[in-house]
Amino acid sequence: MDVELSIPILTDADIVRARQQGREVASQLTFTPSDLTVIASAISELARNIFSYAGHGEIVVGLVERNGRRGVKIVARDEGPGIRDVDLALQDGYSTSGSLGLGLPGVRRLVDEFEIRTQLDVGTEITLRKWAR
C-alpha cells in the first residue's frame, strides 16, 4: 500500500472522522461520487460496530493494486467480544431494519470483497476492498 491511514475509534465523533478521511483517501482514485459515498457509508457502519460493541478499535484505509487494478482497502479492527455466529450475522434480513444486528450483509453489498475474521473474547477484523473503475 502506498498510502495507509489509521483512524482510532474511541468516540462517536471518530465515526464521522473515519468516514471523511476514508473518503479523502479513496478520492485519489477514479471512483465515482456514488462510489465515494458507498465507501464512506461502509466505513461508517464498521466504525459504528467497533464503537458500539467493542468500545474502541481502529479503521485503517489504504490504496491497493492488484492485476493492474487500483482500489481502496478498509480494515476494521477491534479487540472486542467477537461475533458468536458469523453466518447469522451475515444473513440478510437479520439486520435490515437498521435497528438490529451489525448491518454486515449491507456492508458486504457495498463492496467488491469482504473478509471477516473473528474470535470470541479476542476480537474482530473485517477487511473490505472496492476497485476503482
Place this chain on the structure above:
Amino acid sequence: MLVPIMKQGDYLIASIQSSLTDADLVRLRDQVVEQVGRFRSRGVIVDVTVLDVMDSFAVRTLSTLSQMITLRGAETVIVGIQPEVAFAMVQLGLTLAGVSTALDLEEGLAYLNQRAKQKRPHGR
C-alpha cells in the same frame, strides 16, 4: 455541531449544516420533539441535503424522530436525500420505512400544506 431549527408559521424547519455525530443527531431529535410542543407546530421538515452519509444510526434516529412527532400530533418530512446517499442506503437495506420524504425544501413545504388541507374537517 448545533442544528438551527427555524419556526416558519405552523412548521419547524431543521436545516442540517454539516456532518453530525450520533450525539448531535440525538440532540436534534430531542430539540425538535420539544419545540413542536412549545410552538404548537403542525409540521416538521428536516433538511439533510448536506449529509454525506446516512448510516444505520442516522436512519434509526430520524425514524424515531418522525414517530415521536406523529405521537405529538404533527407531521414530519425528510427532504434533500442526495442520489448517492439514497443508493448507499438501499444497498445497506436502510429504507426509512413509514417516514415521509420529499425532494427538497420546496416540495417538503408543499407536502405539509397538502396534508394540512386534508386534515381540515369538511362541511362546516
